[in-house]
Amino acid sequence: MSSATTPIVRATQVEQHFGPVHALGPVDLRIERGEFVSIVGPSGCGKSTLLEIVGALQDPASGTVEIDGAPVDGPRRRTAIVFQESATLPWRTVLDNVAFALEVRGIGRKERRDKARELVQIVGLAGFEDHYPAQLSGGMRQRVAMARAMSTEPDLILADEPFGALDEQTRMLMAEELLRVVDTIGCGVLFITHSIQEAVLLSDRVLVMGRRPGTFIDEVPIDLPRPRSHVALSEQSATEAQERIWAQIRSEAEVAMRSER
């Protein structure tokens, strides 16, 4: 049963195949409650596959996933997923996009709109409630998706390169924003990214995934005080962590590139 010591995510010997392609694993993954864990790795290594298995968007070929002590058998109410492309609905206003998850769960109009208005404030979109996604920038659309993810009061957020399509400056700002939000609601996060900097800035722990079939080749704890901002990246432990992760990924990526040629 779930208790304060049950990890929010425990995946054991998870593997995935797509036809003849051995895409992932076997991997073990453990995330504590309120812990922020990032996975970095070369493209095509199976990071997103693992995330989708944890989020029950795919079934693993073998292995088990437990969330909050219960085996995963379908999408879970308190797991929120933030996708890479902004999954906003272009026919809905910002407010109605943020309220969407609550609407699907049958929350009354007044209640969900009040909640959404609050969240729009938190992600810094006040004044844009009645705008449509097409009128927003990429960063603002991703804020909408973040607010929607938060609306269901998740205890676990799965983020699949949520800032991947944004420019460097916006990325950094959004990362700080996410830190603030996660600190506020205190949920566990599984965060997939290409950016080592981003991983180090955000995480309690960074897992480095090797080339396909993805397995974890290193685990780097990040001991930076919280709350953090981009300033933390220039501390010595942060730069050391970045060096260590980059060295691993570099050799993996080089082998992967050579074998694909």
Add this chain to the structure above:
Amino acid sequence: MTARSVVPAYVRPTPARVAGMPARGWTLVLLVVMVASLELYARSGAVSRLDLIPVSEMATRSIELLGDRDFVVDALLRSALLICVSFVASALVGVGVAYAMSRYRWIHRAMKPYVNVFYALPIFALYPVMVVMFGTGMVPIILLATLFSVVIVIANSLVGFESTPPIVTKLARSLEMTPSQQLRKILLPSALPDILAGLKLGLGYAIIAVLATEFILATTGLGQVVNRAYNNFNTVDMYAGIVFVSVFALLANLTLSAALSSFDWRRR
């Protein structure tokens, strides 16, 4: 001689005025010139009144028709009813079939070839079959018109349903939406602009089909008014009917287009 612009034509903005007049003005001029020359030609005596009458007479007579109770009830209202029924039927069936095709692979496989080749079929050639099976009442007209307009609705709606971004589908799955929620809150709104485009064309097709079918197999209706006048050498009524039908179809299309466009989130 005016100096030639060094800016290539394809990057120059479209001029708002052409030869001192807005483009819309020229559209009007074109219409006036055509109507006026028809009027003059008909009045010049160069053509028999059996072949052509002045446009002014066509217009006057078609307005008179509106005061004729028999015309309004038996022809105009009846045809309008047939068009409405065929249009609504093809809208419902078309969107329904397209949804089924996008949801179930086997329906898609089974139906797609028919949707693709349907345009090539001369649907009106079926009319003798319709008369044999259903007589000359309203049913065969509704069937033919629905059959004729449903395909364009299916084709457009299918494009709409299939262009739902995969990321939005993933979102729907992660939120555990039921199939009915997915249809109402994701698929229909996402496909709406394409469905509306299909419906606009569908109305045009339904009007064409109803009028044409009335022409060949009905005993009354707008199409039949024109046909009867034509067979009886009643040139005035024939042209009046043609003008009336054209204006009627144009207004119906414009009204529906405007109404449907207000739902289109891509135009906001």
